[in-house]
Amino acid sequence: MxxxxxxxxxxxxxxxxxxxxxxxxxxxxxxxxxxxxxxxxxxxxxxxxxxxxxxxxxxxxxxxxxxxxxxxxxxxxxxxxxxxxxxxxxxxxxxxxxxxxxxxxxxxxxxxxxxxxxxxxxxxxxxxxxxxxxxxxxxxxxxxxxxxxxxxxxxxxxxxxxxxxxxxxxxxxxxxxxxxxxxxxxxxxxxxxxxxxxxxxxxxxxxxxxxxxxxxxxSAKEEKGRQFNCPHCGAPVQVKLDNTKSITCGSCNSLIDLSAGVGAELRAAEQDEPVQPLIPLGSTGQLEGVPWQVVGFQHRMGVEPGDDEHFGWEEYLLYNRKRGFAFLVDATDGWSLVRPTTGAPKLASSGQSAIYLGTTYQLTSNYNAETTYVAGEFYWPVERGQKTFNRDFASSGRGLLSMEQTPREITWSSGSKLDSDTVAKAFKLEGKQDALKREDALPAFKASGMGCGTILIILVVLVILLILMNSCSSCDPRVENCSSSSYRSSGGSYGGYSSGGGHK
Structure with missing residues (x-):
């Protein structure tokens, strides 16, 4: 003492x-x-x-x-x-x-x-x-x-x-x-x-x-889970985290609002077209030297203002007893680990850059985002159809910075890119490495040691493939992580009721 x-x-x-x-x-x-x-x-x-x-x-x-x-x-x-x-x-x-x-x-x-x-x-x-x-x-x-x-x-x-x-x-x-x-x-x-x-x-x-x-x-703490019957199908639903505000039924995938507490009137929303997470809920992975458990999962969609091309990405809500919550984001060009910022980055008047903790980040994209599917437990009352306006920034290294805006709140999150091999090893998913593979943080020519001529040929082939895929792709961004566009990851669902709680 x-x-x-x-x-x-x-x-x-x-x-x-x-x-x-x-x-x-x-x-x-x-x-x-x-x-x-x-x-x-x-x-x-x-x-x-x-x-x-x-x-x-x-x-x-x-x-x-x-x-x-x-x-x-x-x-x-x-x-x-x-x-x-x-x-x-x-x-x-x-x-x-x-x-x-x-x-x-x-x-x-x-x-x-x-x-x-x-x-x-x-x-x-x-x-x-x-x-x-x-x-x-x-x-x-x-x-x-x-x-x-x-x-x-x-x-x-x-x-x-x-x-x-x-x-x-x-x-x-x-x-x-x-x-x-x-x-x-x-x-x-x-x-x-x-x-x-x-x-x-x-x-x-x-x-x-x-x-x-x-x-x-x-080890001495007695885990007292809360249990109730799903208001949609009647199956038992077990709540594991004390501060859970939303949860999905394991039997019918309905999204249940717990913001009023168990025993109060429960609202359930049926979810169709279930999305299967690559990392199973409940899995534990070692990142940043500490174990993180996957407690929630959500699929989100985005569209740039004035554009009609939608893109999708996925977020895994991670929990550690001493570190709290973080988001493992799966976007088309790579994985990233992000969490809310304590401070407020300084946004340039043009909106093209932001400075946080002495590092300058350049704008990579801005878009409207919407939550389309959720599974597991969440510490805020998440709903399908929740919308935010997002801006994503990146530094010259692996650093990422994101802003989410709702009518109630403007929130920021920061983090860094992860190699897909790191994700696979962290969650012991080496057998799924091909499915987890993304455009990793290192540029292709540095990772492979290829010459400039080879890179040029590959780029030409990729451009042709992208044109063909854009005209005949059957990928549905509502249920898949598919997009040929630039980096888009929300940086975590912090904004309005999605906030990680800024009040200390």
């Missing part, structure tokens, strides 16, 4: 049950008794009971109270301990904020949302913050002279809390939360849950970099 020799802990009996309630931070004004769930407020050395806090929902987080770690801040390596937990519900899902008590006596926030983490600290501005309504999603604003993009402006409410808390907005009462992102990956979160807006600034972090100790023992 992170400790500070100069910090005096305060302990007093709970007014509700008499159990000890401890305050480690002088900044904490509230606490939730771990025995009777009483919400208590501290005034000097007197504790007053305000009522009873709602039970926490099980978000299957590896974090827990009293877990400790280290964070690099302002050139210092500071120990911290998690002393409180706040669970919120917003327009597009739920997220958790952990109260971190640092060795220097200050507090910070470790935000957790669908396996993504952001570490933020209180931040002050040179002038008074405007009302939440002044922040329009997609617009640019300046905070202390630094430009930020407005990534989200949502209504949220506190649904539960635990431990020691420096703030406690009224339970269930909606308030505004605004998120700003910079091109260098910085996040500013403005919380309008109190009389004065609270501003915090930080960046994305990975749990393994925080040197955390005292995490939940994964």
């Amino acid at each position: 992170a400790e500070n020799a100069t910090q005096r802990y305060y302990r007093a009996p709970c007014p509700g049950c008499g159990a000890p309630v401890e305050f480690r931070s002088a900044q904490s004004t509230h606490a939730v008794c771990g025995y009777c769930q009483s919400t208590v407020v501290r005034s000097g050395e007197v504790l007053t009971r305000l009522g009873k806090m709602a039970e926490l929902f099980d978000d299957h987080s590896p974090l827990q109270l009293m877990a400790s770690g280290r964070i690099a801040l302002d050139g210092k390596d500071l120990p911290f301990t998690l002393i409180g937990r706040l669970q919120y519900k917003g327009d597009a899902g739920t997220w958790t904020e952990w109260v971190a008590f640092l060795q220097d006596g200050s507090t910070a926030t470790l935000g957790e949302d669908n396996g993504a983490y952001v570490f933020t600290r209180p931040f002050s501005t040179a002038r008074e913050l405007p009302q939440a309504a002044a922040f329009r999603v997609g617009s640019t604003t300046a905070i202390n002279g630094k430009p930020f993009s407005v990534a989200a402006n949502v209504q949220a409410s506190l649904i539960s809390a635990q431990g020691e808390l420096p703030k406690l907005p009224p339970l269930g009462q909606p308030f505004a939360v605004v998120e700003l992102r910079s091109e260098d990956g910085e996040v500013l979160s403005i919380d309008y849950g109190g009389p004065v807006p609270k501003l915090e600034r930080g960046r994305a972090v990975r749990l393994e970099d925080l040197q955390l100790q005292g995490l939940k023992d994964e």
Whole structure:
């Protein structure tokens, strides 16, 4: 546990049950008794009971109270301990904020949302913050002279809390939360849950970099799957992920909306023309040094504005307990692994390029995209027919950057290309290498060592073949990954309700 020799802990009996309630931070004004769930407020050395806090929902987080770690801040390596937990519900899902008590006596926030983490600290501005309504999603604003993009402006409410808390907005009462992102990956979160807006600034972090100790023992966690009968065919449907908002029936392929929760009214949409994923649902593959499980699959179609040629691609939703969610994208010219960006890339006024974390990406295509088929589980209420406007960018290397826009939100994702051999080895599908083969990241002449004359002949032959295929191809992009056009991969379904959850 992170400790500070100069910090005096305060302990007093709970007014509700008499159990000890401890305050480690002088900044904490509230606490939730771990025995009777009483919400208590501290005034000097007197504790007053305000009522009873709602039970926490099980978000299957590896974090827990009293877990400790280290964070690099302002050139210092500071120990911290998690002393409180706040669970919120917003327009597009739920997220958790952990109260971190640092060795220097200050507090910070470790935000957790669908396996993504952001570490933020209180931040002050040179002038008074405007009302939440002044922040329009997609617009640019300046905070202390630094430009930020407005990534989200949502209504949220506190649904539960635990431990020691420096703030406690009224339970269930909606308030505004605004998120700003910079091109260098910085996040500013403005919380309008109190009389004065609270501003915090930080960046994305990975749990393994925080040197955390005292995490939940994964082997000791009891998996409690939810089960119900499909509203379309009556077959049993098992929900494995706690934050699932959409799932498909394994018997009739119907798409079922769980956004209102199991036990509420379920809506099912029958899906025809099922698409068979090359990588089976439930498979586990090793990418970036960690295991990823395939939990969802979707087929999407796109068309460029003013064009009538449709193209298709596929996305596999991957899940890792500490890394959260990522997308393995299967497009006609290659595979890629992408995830949402923490910051907001700087888009050129011409729209032909974007800069993110110092790297310039050039526009490769822009198009309207639509989801046409889904299978498995998803952490957002996905629907057939969901539409976005997409822009894809690529760097001089393997880097990829994508923007998805809906009337509600503009979201970005980034990643890199993968060789098909890497995908085959990761998921132990060497027997399907031919089916997985795509135009890999290396140029053909570099990969094969062929001479320029040979390449020229091959290019001529390819042009002739493409003309013939364009005139007589029977490929249906609605159910197949087929296109003779340039690189088009959505970069992950982040946008509107497809968002990976930007609220920390």
